Amino acid sequence: MHIAHSRRTYDYRIQEAICESGERDLFPELEIPPSTIRSWIHRGVPDVVTSDLAVRDRADLLAEIHRYQQRTVLLGAIVGLLIAMLRVSKTRLDYERLPAGETKKVLLRAIDRAGRVLPLNAVLRITRLSASRYYSWCRAEAGCELDDQSSCPRVVPTRLTPGELEAMQEMVESDDHRHMSLRGLALHAQRIGKIFASPSTWYRLARISEWRRPRNRVYPAKPKIGIRATAPGELLHLDVTIIKLLDGTKAYLHAVIDNYSRRILSWTLEDRLGSGGTCQILREAAIQLRKRSEKTTVVADSGSVSLFQERER
Numbered sequence: 336m337h338i339a340h341s342r343r344t345y346d347y348r349i350q351e352a353i354c355e356s357g358e359r360d361l362f363p364e365l366e367i368p369p370s371t372i373r374s375w376i377h378r379g380v381p382d383v384v385t386s387d388l389a390v391r392d393r394a395d396l397l398a399e400i401h402r403y404q405q406r407t408v409l410l411g412a413i414v415g416l417l418i419a420m421l422r423v424s425k426t427r428l429d430y431e432r433l434p435a436g437e438t439k440k441v442l443l444r445a446i447d448r449a450g451r452v453l454p455l456n457a458v459l460r461i462t463r464l465s466a467s468r469y470y471s472w473c474r475a476e477a478g479c480e481l482d483d484q485s486s487c488p489r490v491v492p493t494r495l496t497p498g499e500l501e502a503m504q505e506m507v508e509s510d511d512h513r514h515m516s517l518r519g520l521a522l523h524a525q526r527i528g529k530i531f532a533s534p535s536t537w538y539r540l541a542r543i544s545e546w547r548r549p550r551n552r553v554y555p556a557k558p559k560i561g562i563r564a565t566a567p568g569e570l571l572h573l574d575v576t577i578i579k580l581l582d583g584t585k586a587y588l589h590a591v592i593d594n595y596s597r598r599i600l601s602w603t604l605e606d607r608l609g610s611g612g613t614c615q616i617l618r619e620a621a622i623q624l625r626k627r628s629e630k631t632t633v634v635a636d637s638g639s640v641s642l643f644q645e646r647e648r
Contacts, residue, residue: 354380439472499530513549568624570594573635591620
């Protein structure tokens with residue numbers, strides 16, 4: 336009959352002390368067999384792999400344990416508070432809809448992080464999410480179809496599918512079709528066999544979905560800076576301003592302005608519109624510019640003054 340003997344184990348520090356001292360009777364109270372001591376001395380001091388925590392001070396370990404205990408109590412209180420708020424709000428994802436796909440992604444990522452520490456059944460029980468809905472969301476996320484649809488896309492034969500709606504939005508917001516109206520875009524989509532929908536459907540979906548068409552300028556921007564002179568007296572502006580008085584009469588203010596300095600060279604106020612005042616202020620402006628040897632250009636608009644002057648010539 337074979338009798339099983341239990342195998343005794345000793346701390347590595349006992350073996351290390353006996354091997355270094357060479358004394359066989361160093362720990363008589365442990366009653367270590369002589370054969371075991373001979374094998375220890377023959378093999379020498381063994382290699383022992385220990386953790387850094389084994390060489391740390393006991394006070395440091397107790398302080399770190401205390402910090403972890405406080406953190407655990409704090410996290411437990413927060414989790415208990417959140418679970419109580421969830422229960423009081425009576426929110427159950429079994430009966431609530433989360434139509435936005437981004438909201439479902441956030442919840443799935445939170446469940447995945449919690450699943451590394453807790454069992455999946457416990458996580459689903461805390462979030463009050465059924466396992467069937469969780470796995471259906473996982474399958475929908477793999478197919479990029481987390482966004483809810485109000486009903487099956489083909490319940491009505493003429494209903495547009497999500498793919499057709501996406502293609503319609505792409506064509507509406509594309510720079511390549513900015514020159515087309517929505518009606519022309521709808522006819523173009525039917526002609527190329529991409530989307531078969533009426534122009535009214537295009538207008539309605541663009542208004543409801545707030546699709547914005549590109550508004551890039553087709554023609555170059557108009558210059559906002561007019562002509563500019565490079566020297567005084569090079570360009571003169573001639574114009575007449577009509578001033579209505581309180582008694583109903585009109586006064587005509589003739590003025591000549593230098594383009595370079597914006598200075599009024601001469602002006603006159605007349606009670607009627609004629610060429611006399613215009614000729615007078617031009618002569619006065621020419622007197623001020625008599626030292627200028629280069630040609631001077633007079634700029635006037637195409638109003639009644641210019642036409643009247645041309646008729647007088």
